[in-house]
Amino acid sequence: MSMTRRELTKLVTRLEAGVPLSPELYARTGNARILGITGPPGVGKSSLIDRLIDELRRQGKTVGVIVIDPTSPISGGALLGDRLRMQRHSDDDGVFIRSLATRHHHGGLTDATPQIIHALDAAGFDIVIVETVGTGQDEVEVAEVADTVVVVLMPELGDEIQRAKSGLMEIADVLVINKSDLMNAGAARQETRRPKQGQRWERPTLRTSAKTGDGITTLCHVADAHHAHLAASGQLAGRRERAARAEVIRLLQSRMTASILCALGASRPQTILSAVAKRKLDPYDAAQKLWVEILGSKNRSHKYVATNSR
Amino acid sequence: MKRPIKVLIAKAGLDGHERGALVVAMGLRDAGMEVVYTGIRNTPEQIVQAAIQEDVNAIGLSSLSGGHMAQFTRVMELLKKEKIKGVLVFAGGIIPDADVKKLKKLGIREIFGPGSSIASIAEFLKKNVRSK
Numbered sequence: 001m002s003m004t005r006r007e008l009t010k011l012v013t014r015l016e017a018g019v020p021l022s023p024e025l026y027a028r029t030g031n032a033r034i035l036g037i038t039g040p041p042g043v044g045k046s047s048l049i050d051r052l053i054d055e056l057r058r059q060g061k062t063v064g065v066i067v068i069d070p071t072s073p074i075s076g077g078a079l080l081g082d083r084l085r086m087q088r089h090s091d092d093d094g095v096f097i098r099s100l101a102t103r104h105h106h107g108g109l110t111d112a113t114p115q116i117i118h119a120l121d122a123a124g125f126d127i128v129i130v131e132t133v134g135t136g137q138d139e140v141e142v143a144e145v146a147d148t149v150v151v152v153l154m155p156e157l158g159d160e161i162q163r164a165k166s167g168l169m170e171i172a173d174v175l176v177i178n179k180s181d182l183m184n185a186g187a188a189r190q191e192t193r194r195p196k197q198g199q200r201w202e203r204p205t206l207r208t209s210a211k212t213g214d215g216i217t218t219l220c221h222v223a224d225a226h227h228a229h230l231a232a233s234g235q236l237a238g239r240r241e242r243a244a245r246a247e248v249i250r251l252l253q254s255r256m257t258a259s260i261l262c263a264l265g266a267s268r269p270q271t272i273l274s275a276v277a278k279r280k281l282d283p284y285d286a287a288q289k290l291w292v293e294i295l296g297s298k299n300r301s302h303k304y305v306a307t308n309s310r
Numbered sequence: 311m312k313r314p315i316k317v318l319i320a321k322a323g324l325d326g327h328e329r330g331a332l333v334v335a336m337g338l339r340d341a342g343m344e345v346v347y348t349g350i351r352n353t354p355e356q357i358v359q360a361a362i363q364e365d366v367n368a369i370g371l372s373s374l375s376g377g378h379m380a381q382f383t384r385v386m387e388l389l390k391k392e393k394i395k396g397v398l399v400f401a402g403g404i405i406p407d408a409d410v411k412k413l414k415k416l417g418i419r420e421i422f423g424p425g426s427s428i429a430s431i432a433e434f435l436k437k438n439v440r441s442k
Contacts, residue, residue, distance in 0.1 A: 005362055005363070006362065009362055009363055009364075009365045010365065012365065013313075013365045016313070017313055071344075072339060072340070074340075075339060075340045075341065075342045076314060076342045077314060077338065077339035077340060077341060077342045077343045077344060077345065078314075078339060078344045078345065079335055079336060079339045079345050079347060080344060080345060080346045080347065080364075081347050083346055083347075083348055083360065083364070084347055084348045084349035087348045087349065087352060087356055087360065088356070090348075090352075090355075090356040090357075090359040090360045090363065091353070091355040091356050091359045096363055097360075097363055098363055098364060099346050099364055101314075101344045
């Protein structure tokens with residue numbers, strides 16, 4: 001480990017507060033495998049990670065874990081209850097677990113998650129596991145940061161139409177039906193097809209039980225196989241490039257949002273905004289006016305947003 | 311944005327009575343704090359390592375089974391060994407008056423017994439936590 005526990009934990013706190021990672025540390029990243037774990041609340045994501053840590057530690061790998069729970073929209077506080085499922089690994093030197101509150105970030109992660117992944121990567125962990133908040137159908141941000149996305153479901157969650165829908169189900173590289181100990185003996189047999197070299201990745205569906213430990217070794221093997229497939233087919237570089245692009249775009253967006261919010265404080269934008277409330281001006285025209293005024297003459301030629309222009 | 315106060319709430323040793331700890335955890339969440347709840351049967355080592363990894367401002371220890379002297383003492387020793395400063399430790403549960411003095415001497419700042427209000431705990435933390 002290239003930095004101490006104490007250095008790492010303080011670094012993560014600074015990143016969470018919006019202080020950027022140093023270029024020197026960023027240059028040391030790119031070595032860890034990033035495993036995303038997502039799925040609805042209560043399907044056993046944290047308990048599954050607890051088992052995965054066991055398996056990975058048996059293989060001698062070090063594991064950094066980021067677990068995310070929602071911030072209360074009412075109090076601004078949060079109850080971070082993922083760690084307790086994996087607390088027995090707390091005093092293992094090869095494991096570092098950090099709980100994060102969303103702090104009103106939507107999409108399944110937090111503002112600083114990409115940076116915190118870099119920190120754990122730079123600290124030398126072999127695998128970084130990211131557990132999203134309990135997701136619905138549309139929180140798919142984890143696909144922007146992970147090499148391999150595991151979507152965790154449980155029995156009786158819905159019929160095949162639910163599985164066919166867009167969003168969460170589409171980002172899965174591996175689909176896991178956890179709590180399989182609850183399934184009837186006659187339930188669907190486990191699919192463990194693995195793609196041969198060079199073939200398209202066929203998303204496997206695995207059955208696991210974090211309670212009994214069944215299927216965990218297979219899950220680890222399949223995650224390894226997916227990573228090997230990405231590397232062999234050249235897709236890993238593509239994913240990493242997509243991740244870098246998404247991270248920079250997000251940073252630009254938050255700067256843009258901040259400068260827009262700041263500019264809106266002036267009196268002229270306020271007049272425009274109240275004209276919308278009074279139905280004297282419609283929202284699209286108001287946005288177009290503000291877009292041109294806030295972003296200045298250089299951008300005058302740009303339409304505000306192509307899809308929103310009439 | 312100012313970082314919300316981050317608190318670890320844990321129960322050490324063989325004590326499964328978690329209702330009180332959970333109520334405090336939820337109460338502090340409602341008071342705007344980020345609460346890492348690590349549940350029952352933590353070892354003092356796990357509690358201290360979790361506090362380091364989570365970089366919390368405060369640790370709340372709960373005990374209802376009489377093991378507080380042994381468990382809390384060990385937590386305080388480990389914090390000292392790890393040279394952790396600026397993390398406030400408080401406690402709650404069933405703790406005899408005679409032990410309250412001893413625990414405070416160990417460095418546990420406050421002990422909230424039965425009947426303590428959530429508001430008083432939240433107020434205490436807001437007043438005494440050194441914000442980072």
